[in-house]
Amino acid sequence: MQALYFEQFGGVEQLKYGELPQPQPHDDQVLIRIKACGLNFADIYRLRGNYHIAPHTPYINGYEGAGVIAAVGTAVTEYQVGQRVFFADVPLAQAEYVVTQPEKLIPLPDTISFKLAASIALQGLTADFLAHDLGCDQPGTTVFVHGLTGGVGQILAQMLTADGINVVGVTGSETKRQLALKQGAQQVFLRTDDWIKQVQVGTPIMTVYDGVGATLADSLAIVQPRGKVVFFGMAAGDPAPLDPVKMLNSSKSLLTGDLWDYLDSGQARLKRSQRLFSYFQAGKIQLTAAQQFSLADGRAAYQALLNEHTGKIILTL
Ligand SMILES: NC(=O)c1ccc[n+]([C@@H]2O[C@H](COP(=O)([O-])OP(=O)(O)OC[C@H]3O[C@@H](n4cnc5c(N)ncnc54)[C@H](OP(=O)(O)O)[C@@H]3O)[C@@H](O)[C@H]2O)c1
Incomplete structure (x- = not known):
C-alpha cells in the first residue's frame, strides 16, 4: 500500500511517500480502506519526536480518518465489508489501509461525507x-x-x-x-x-x-x-x-x-460522535472548507499546517 511515513524524527523533510506492506487484520480486527484523513498538531509533535508515540518502524503518522471497511476478521460481528466508518484514535492512519479493533470505529451517517468526518473527528x-x-x-x-x-x-x-x-x-x-x-x-x-x-x-x-x-x-x-x-x-x-x-x-x-482519556470505550465514541454530528446536522456549526492535499503531497500539507492557515487540513486518497 502507499503511505506517508518517516524513519527519523525531525522536520517535514523527514516525511516520505511510498510503498509499505499492507496491514492484515487479525481475527478480532477490521481493515479499513482510507478515503480521507486529518492532519493535526499532534502529527507535527510526533514527527519531531517530542510527543508520545508507539514504537513502529517506519512510523506512519495520523490518528483520524474516514473510509470503508475492506475486510473483517472471523470474530468480528458488528461490522461488514463496505460499511462507511470514521475514527479519531487509530494510529498509523496516513496510509491507504489501516487495521484496528472494531470498538475504535464509529459508523458514519450518510449525511456526513468522508471529507467532513476526517475534518471534524479529532478537533x-x-x-x-x-x-x-x-x-x-x-x-x-x-x-x-x-x-x-x-x-x-x-x-x-x-x-x-x-x-x-x-x-x-x-x-x-x-x-x-x-x-x-x-x-x-x-x-x-x-x-x-x-x-x-x-x-x-x-x-x-x-x-x-x-x-x-x-x-x-x-x-x-x-x-x-x-x-x-x-x-x-x-x-x-x-x-x-x-x-x-x-x-x-x-x-x-x-x-x-x-x-484519548475521553474516548475510553466504544460506547463513549458513539455517544460523543452522535452529539457532535447533531450540531452539524442541525446546521449549528458551519466550517470554512478544509484545505485538501493528496496523501502523496503530504509534505506540503504538513508545511501548510506550520504556515499561517485557517481551519482544517486533510489528506485525501
Ligand atoms: N487536548 C487535546 O486532546 C487536544 C486535541 C486536539 C488538539 N489539541 C490542541 O489544540 C490546539 C489547537 O489545535 P488545532 O488543531 O485547532 O490547530 P489549528 O487549526 O492550527 O489552530 C491553532 C490556532 O491557534 C492560534 N495560534 C497559533 N499560533 C499562535 C500564536 N503564536 N499566538 C496566539 N495564537 C496562536 C491560531 O488562531 P487564529 O488562527 O484564530 O489566530 C490558530 O488558528 C493545539 O495546541 C493542539 O495541540 C488538543
Missing part, C-alpha cells in the same frame, strides 16, 4: 469534551476562546454559541476576526489589540479555553475569581511555569484534558 470530539466535560458552562455565561478560527476553535466557539453561551475571543487577523463574528462570537479582539485590559473591564469571563499554551498567564489574568482556565494545547509553544499559590489567592482554577 470536533475535542471541542465536545472541552465544552461538555471540562467547561460545563451554563447558558447566558460568557467565556473566552483563544485561536477562534483554528480547527478546534471554530467548532468549539460555534458549539458553545449553540449551547447558549456568549463567546468572546482573540484571533490573528481582521479576516479571521470577521469569520469568528460571522460564526456567532459576540466580541473578537485582534492579538495586536490591547485585549487583556479590555477583557478585564468587560463582562466577567467564567472560563477561558486555551489551546495556544504560551498565552496561559494571560488566560489566568482575564478569568474572573472562581473561574477556570481549560488548558488543552500548545499551538504557540509551552506555557511559562505557573504559581499555584497566586492562583489559590484569586480562586482561579486550571483544568486540562487529552481527548
